[in-house]
Amino acid sequence: MAKRSGGKAGTRGKGVSARPRGRHKSAPPTSHDVARLAGVSRAAVSRTYTQGASVAERTRERVLKAARKLGYRPNLFARSLKTRRSRILGLAISDLRSMLYTEFVQLLSDRLAVEGYRLLLFVTHGWGGRDPGIDELLTYHVDALILASSTLSSRLAEECQRASMPVVMFNNVDPEGRVATLSSANAVGGRLIADFLIAGGHRRFAYIAGYDVDSTSSERERGFAARLRECGYEAPLRAEGRFSFADASVAMRGLLSTPGAPDAVFCGNDDMALAALQVAQFEYGLKPGVDISIVGFDNAPMTAWPCFGLTTYEQPIPRMIERLVELVKVEIEGGVMSVSTHESIAGDLIVRTSARLPAQGIVPRADGSSTWRPTGAAGAKGR
Amino acid sequence: MAKRSGGKAGTRGKGVSARPRGRHKSAPPTSHDVARLAGVSRAAVSRTYTQGASVAERTRERVLKAARKLGYRPNLFARSLKTRRSRILGLAISDLRSMLYTEFVQLLSDRLAVEGYRLLLFVTHGWGGRDPGIDELLTYHVDALILASSTLSSRLAEECQRASMPVVMFNNVDPEGRVATLSSANAVGGRLIADFLIAGGHRRFAYIAGYDVDSTSSERERGFAARLRECGYEAPLRAEGRFSFADASVAMRGLLSTPGAPDAVFCGNDDMALAALQVAQFEYGLKPGVDISIVGFDNAPMTAWPCFGLTTYEQPIPRMIERLVELVKVEIEGGVMSVSTHESIAGDLIVRTSARLPAQGIVPRADGSSTWRPTGAAGAKGR
DNA sequence: TTGAAAGCGCTAACAA
DNA sequence: TTGTTAGCGCTTTCAA
Numbered sequence: 001m002a003k004r005s006g007g008k009a010g011t012r013g014k015g016v017s018a019r020p021r022g023r024h025k026s027a028p029p030t031s032h033d034v035a036r037l038a039g040v041s042r043a044a045v046s047r048t049y050t051q052g053a054s055v056a057e058r059t060r061e062r063v064l065k066a067a068r069k070l071g072y073r074p075n076l077f078a079r080s081l082k083t084r085r086s087r088i089l090g091l092a093i094s095d096l097r098s099m100l101y102t103e104f105v106q107l108l109s110d111r112l113a114v115e116g117y118r119l120l121l122f123v124t125h126g127w128g129g130r131d132p133g134i135d136e137l138l139t140y141h142v143d144a145l146i147l148a149s150s151t152l153s154s155r156l157a158e159e160c161q162r163a164s165m166p167v168v169m170f171n172n173v174d175p176e177g178r179v180a181t182l183s184s185a186n187a188v189g190g191r192l193i194a195d196f197l198i199a200g201g202h203r204r205f206a207y208i209a210g211y212d213v214d215s216t217s218s219e220r221e222r223g224f225a226a227r228l229r230e231c232g233y234e235a236p237l238r239a240e241g242r243f244s245f246a247d248a249s250v251a252m253r254g255l256l257s258t259p260g261a262p263d264a265v266f267c268g269n270d271d272m273a274l275a276a277l278q279v280a281q282f283e284y285g286l287k288p289g290v291d292i293s294i295v296g297f298d299n300a301p302m303t304a305w306p307c308f309g310l311t312t313y314e315q316p317i318p319r320m321i322e323r324l325v326e327l328v329k330v331e332i333e334g335g336v337m338s339v340s341t342h343e344s345i346a347g348d349l350i351v352r353t354s355a356r357l358p359a360q361g362i363v364p365r366a367d368g369s370s371t372w373r374p375t376g377a378a379g380a381k382g383r
Numbered sequence: 384m385a386k387r388s389g390g391k392a393g394t395r396g397k398g399v400s401a402r403p404r405g406r407h408k409s410a411p412p413t414s415h416d417v418a419r420l421a422g423v424s425r426a427a428v429s430r431t432y433t434q435g436a437s438v439a440e441r442t443r444e445r446v447l448k449a450a451r452k453l454g455y456r457p458n459l460f461a462r463s464l465k466t467r468r469s470r471i472l473g474l475a476i477s478d479l480r481s482m483l484y485t486e487f488v489q490l491l492s493d494r495l496a497v498e499g500y501r502l503l504l505f506v507t508h509g510w511g512g513r514d515p516g517i518d519e520l521l522t523y524h525v526d527a528l529i530l531a532s533s534t535l536s537s538r539l540a541e542e543c544q545r546a547s548m549p550v551v552m553f554n555n556v557d558p559e560g561r562v563a564t565l566s567s568a569n570a571v572g573g574r575l576i577a578d579f580l581i582a583g584g585h586r587r588f589a590y591i592a593g594y595d596v597d598s599t600s601s602e603r604e605r606g607f608a609a610r611l612r613e614c615g616y617e618a619p620l621r622a623e624g625r626f627s628f629a630d631a632s633v634a635m636r637g638l639l640s641t642p643g644a645p646d647a648v649f650c651g652n653d654d655m656a657l658a659a660l661q662v663a664q665f666e667y668g669l670k671p672g673v674d675i676s677i678v679g680f681d682n683a684p685m686t687a688w689p690c691f692g693l694t695t696y697e698q699p700i701p702r703m704i705e706r707l708v709e710l711v712k713v714e715i716e717g718g719v720m721s722v723s724t725h726e727s728i729a730g731d732l733i734v735r736t737s738a739r740l741p742a743q744g745i746v747p748r749a750d751g752s753s754t755w756r757p758t759g760a761a762g763a764k765g766r
Numbered sequence: 767t768t769g770a771a772a773g774c775g776c777t778a779a780c781a782a
Numbered sequence: 783t784t785g786t787t788a789g790c791g792c793t794t795t796c797a798a
Contacts (some may be wrong), residue, residue, distance in 0.1 A: 464792090466790085
């Protein structure tokens with residue numbers, strides 16, 4: 001049972017007047033303190049910590065020595081007042097627990113660290129059309145905002161614009177098309193999965209959706225349903241899994257308990273697909289890839305685990321992050337965006353064991369996994 | 384292919400002199416701008432946004448109206464200069480992808496949002512004894528630092544103290560005991576798992592460790608090994624899984640390929656346990672809970688999935704977060720910590736299907752899961 | 767290369 | 783209740 005050190009309290013002179021302190025803790029040292037100890041001006045201290053400023057080596061050393069002695073670190077928030085750059089980016093995200101997004105945040109954080117940026121986290125729980133927190137979001141005057149998979153009302157877009165806060169959206173679109181957006185090829189993926197399941201010989205399709213308001217989910221569904229229709233199949237059954245394991249399990253039970261139960265289920269993300277997989281397998285005794293085909297969307301790392309072997313449409317996170325970071329930097333520089341404000345990045349359909357394999361078109365990928373390419377007449381089979 | 388709006392550039396008067404602007408973007412409005420438009424002083428604007436300040440309703444309304452018109456939000460970084468509170472907490476964490484920690488960060492972020500705090504993220508990749516980034520960490524003058532499962536060298540502890548930065552450690556201990564620490568009952572958990580596996584009739588034990596330097600893993604191992612010794616068993620076999628799925632898979636293969644392969648494997652966290660489980664099941668054809676027992680540590684949500692049914696020692700995250708937040712608040716207030724600087728919180732052993740059940744002692748928990756309580760002579764069986 | 771001085775956007779003590 | 787004033791800790795002209 002150690003005791004706190006507690007010492008170092010009380011006063012300490014600074015310039016002419018003593019600074020007021022907290023009761024138990026001394027305030028952190030400032031450039032003023034360092035300057036005094038080193039016998040230089042505050043400007044010299046500042047220059048020591050500024051890339052490419054001109055300071056004599058001797059001055060520099062004295063500053064650093066004094067700083068070390070005092071435990072001084074420049075205050076980034078104070079600096080940002082003058083430089084107008086906080087090197088902090090806001091990340092608004094609906095749920096960190098979605099498998100793909102934990103991967104996304106980890107990799108994004110890593111990538112931005114290289115760039116000298118840090119992430120300030122806002123977990124938004126999906127907002128669902130309303131946008132509470134918008135004022136708070138804008139109160140932190142971060143360098144830019146990344147809105148990842150959280151619904152953006154047109155009002156938020158407008159507010160950010162008026163507050164001249166740079167924004168980039170990731171995997172969700174601004175309904176009014178004013179905000180730079182990067183997403184995966186949702187509709188394309190949905191279409192490809194339709195082709196894949198048709199080629200696998202399926203007849204009764206279903207889609208487990210995320211949220212209705214979420215463009216991510218609805219785009220995937222749109223592509224899927226459109227392609228089925230084009231090929232002469234009925235509209236897929238539909239259930240809502242709210243992007244979560246628990247809700248998707250319920251949705252899947254509902255689907256499998258109906259008379260004309262589907263033999264092919266496409267899920268709006270991998271979390272829901274793993275739920276569907278397990279419900280089919282452990283509650284209905286179905287063998288995935290044989291009795292039923294289940295396909296996800298994301299290619300989250302876990303889906304490759306032997307117990308799952310999920311067939312899923314890849315979101316190429318590393319590439320997406322690379323591009324996202326570029327977009328953010330452009331927004332921050334305030335450059336003129338001559339390119340499209342809505343970009344999408346396509347991935348491969350990663351073929352594993354949870355869905356029946358078509359007779360042809362399976363091709364290996366560089367990383368050892370397999371994908372599927374529609375053969376012949378672009379996969380159209382009529383009916 | 385929408386075009387950017389681009390407008391609103393150029394200059395805008397402010398007081399006597401025009402402020403310099405960026406090229407394409409206007410600077411965000413300040414309290415000065417609002418004050419001018421509303422015909423009041425900057426102080427009045429400030430008061431409007433300060434809890435419990437005295438402003439006439441009429442003034443308040445005029446300020447808010449002007450603010451709305453301009454898209455003004457107070458700048459929190461500027462405010463923090465004066466108030467010495469940024470309402471930002473730094474979170475240093477070694478890897479977001481560990482199942483328990485995604486849960487932890489999500490819940491912590493939620494809990495802190497209620498308290499009015501936001502998290503600034505530092506992913507540290509485990510640091511392993513060295514502590515790069517310490518200067519950067521301290522450059523953001525956040526209100527406090529939470530060091531979650533990342534190795535803290537005594538130097539970092541000292542530096543934070545000198546920079547008078549409040550720190551709380553979560554699931555890792557300051558080697559010198561100077562920093563407030565909260566962890567789960569690692570050694571206790573390790574001992575309980577030893578008892579449990581012994582009661583299950585096992586003979587050949589193994590431990591898959593995280594990192595050697597990590598106190599979290601070594602404490603668990605210490606309790607496990609100590610209890611085995613007390614009960615007259617040989618020291619467990621040992622392999623290093625570095626807290627990751629991939630490395631733990633390799634470790635498990637190594638373990639199962641040795642002549643005296645273990646029939647009971649305790650893993651330092653759940654991620655490694657799920658790896659061990661799948662290697663045993665899919666590569667060695669062993670049936671968990673029958674041919675071999677595998678126990679994890681964390682009780683991450685996924686471990687309850689039907690395909691896993693992992694028996695694991697619970698880290699009661701909600702309770703731990705509650706206490707963590709209290710500790711952080713105390714540190715921030717600078718109050719005298721009269722309590723122990725190292726607290727630990729115990730959880731239950733959650734019994735599922737991945738490990739053989741002892742003949743007695745299985746009891747239900749309130750949430751529907753089951754736990755195990757050693758019976759008789761505190762579980763000691765001698766030999 | 768250096769220091770003095772002004773000011774980033776905001777708050778708080780004080781006086782009106 | 784309000785405005786004036788003096789900073790919070792830092793950077794950045796401008797002269798020296």
